[in-house]
Amino acid sequence: MSNKFKVPKNPAEVMAWINSVPMYKQDQPLDLSFKSKDEIRAAQDANLVKQIQRLEKFSPFYRTKFKEWGLDARTIKTVDDLEKIPTTSKEDYMKDRGESFKLDMDFDNIMEYILYEITYTTGTTTGLPTRFYNTTYDMFMQSWMFRTGCKIGYLEPTDHVMNLFPFHFIPHIGYYKTQHFAAATGMTLSYGFTGAQLPGFPYNIHRPMQQAIEDIEQKKVTVLCGIGSYIRRLIMVAEEQGRDFSHIEKVQALGEAVPKGMRDDMRKRLQKLGAKEVYISNAFGFTESQTAFQECQELGGAHQGVPQMYYFEVVDEKGKRKPDGEAGLLCITHLDRRGTCLLRYLVGDIVAITDKQCPHCGRNDQRIVTTVGSTYGTRTKELMKVKGTLINPEIMRDAVANTSGVIEYQFVVAKENKDDPYSMDVIRLLVGADKGVDQGKLEIELKDKVKKAVELTPRVEFVQLSEIFNPGATLKATRIVDQRPQG
Ligand SMILES: [Zn+2]
Structure with missing residues (x-):
């Protein structure tokens, strides 16, 4: 298992790697990201039509807005029709802490609508975190999404992941989705269980970083997953202690931009600790997507992975689309959700996207790509990101x-x-x-x-x-x- 991993360098190598992992090979016929552009578009259009009907019927926010906008849901037939719809801002979503974006229960499809999980946005605009609801259907769909995402980022069922996200007093996606992706692919999972004390709570439940370092070494962890700069600090401490990290093959450095120089620095330090080739992914994620969009190659672009679930647009302040590859505001639409549902939602990042086939892996889904430098998104100016938290x-x-x-x-x-x-x-x-x-x-x-x-x-x-x-x-x-x- 250890030190055998080689990062595939082109579509043929990617396909050979997929075929070498039985579960991924078995999933392949249903992986929409490898289908043609036309097939992807058809699936997105079909899901959008159903999603808009769902919003009109069950979304307290959008059914009111559709009336206010004079929008007839039946006129939305394709993802290109989205441009007729005004954007939704972070302020809209956070106004009542996200409550009016949660769909009402559909009693004809009750199993799909059972409330399963709530995570919260990192940071706030109102001083209180905003809820993001997942129903049974959303959790099942996410299980497929994570399997597909792990396949993009070369995470294997035989991997052993160390969850280095903090166990925080507010449930954020980092900690919980790491559990979910490891479970959905059958990986072994260990926990750092670090974090900040709950104000006033009398018991010290968290473990120090040092314990995580010991566990990584002793348990022969192969994947580190957490906030980029935290992982780097952990590696630096391990380096001072001369630890054996020779089994580490992959790093999921998430939650903040991890530019090329920082990845190279982490890799060099890991190699000093005995590691060979190390794939360092800076998948691009945020609460409202419930995932981090994976890279198939370092800086190769953040793949949607499951294009039947999301549609990405890059727009100007008025919601008008920008051409392929041009930087603007990232705007996402959920195409197949039951809990919290957002339509043309401005995430708060400035990014560029492309619809072109990925030259590295051959997938045809949309990708968020770098425009300048070696990071995906820069924040719009009213919000700032500190230690991976949007404030x-x-x-x-x-x-x-x-x-x-x-x-x-x-x-x-x-x-x-x-x-x-x-x-x-x-x-x-x-x-x-x-x-x-x-x-x-x-x-x-x-x-x-x-x-x-x-x-x-x-x-x-x-x-x-x-x-x-x-x-x-x-x-x-x-x-x-x-x-x-x-x-
Ligand atoms: Zn790719």
Whole structure:
């Protein structure tokens, strides 16, 4: 099993690899991504028609909107008709924490509609996370999707995955979908079970990174799966300790952009620990897709995998489509869902997509491709991503601004090690406090407030007011400074 994996380099090698894994070979006749463009389009159109009818009947949000827009659901026959429909923003979705996007129960298809799982978006715009519902049908469909996704990213049933996503007090997709994809393909799964303490919870349930390192070595884990910069930090600690990581063949470095330099750096370090060829995937994911779209080759593009489930568009602010390969706002439509359903939903990323056949693997599904540099998406400016979590800076500011004892403050988002652009993100909260205030108490209060607001704990530092606010130099205090290397 160990060290035999070689990354397929072209469509013929990809097909040979698929045929070498009995389950994937058996799945192949139903894998839509390998069918012709016409077959894919026909399946998408057919699913869209049914999905629109479902929304009209069962979606509290869209049935109201269809009336407001004067939209006759019967006029939507193909994915090209989507352009007639206004886009849905993140603000729309988050307004009532996602409730009005969950379909009502269809009593004629009750088994499909049984509520099975809720995950939450990372970060918030309202200070409270937004729910994303999966029904039985969605979970079954996702099982197929994960098998197909693992096939794209060369994860094998014989692999042993270490789930390095934190067990967080809010259920995010990272931790839970890693369980699901491993289960759906029959992989062995181990857990780091790291994470942040639930405020006020008396028991320390989490394990330290060090335990994960020991387990990876002892259990001969072959796949690391987690937030990119966290995995890299773990590898660096293992390197200092001279661990044997020779069995690692694949890394799913997710949750944030992992550019080429960072992948090469991780690979080199793993090779120092004995690894041979290591495939480092930066699959592109977000809660509203319930998955991370897999790469068939490092930087080869993020494949849809199951085109019967999603339609991607890249649009301008008015919802007008951009040509193939041009950067714009990523807009996704669910084509076959029962729980939370989104139509022409603006994810909040700027990306480019292509409909062209993938030269690396021969699949015909849509792919998110890199336009500049070596990452897929850049965030639209009102939201920022810190430690893999999408946050609304406004909420972070609100949490601190209304705290007594705080005169002025500044958040600084930076890299843990300023000489290492791939090190983990840290949030420092610089505080100019009232004289005589109990700094110890204030620090606890601020950490708690920020954590509740954006799910991240800042490092609180008390500073002189002049360090963060110089009225002579700037008219307004700068409340958020992002010192991370851009691009
Ligand atoms: Zn491909």
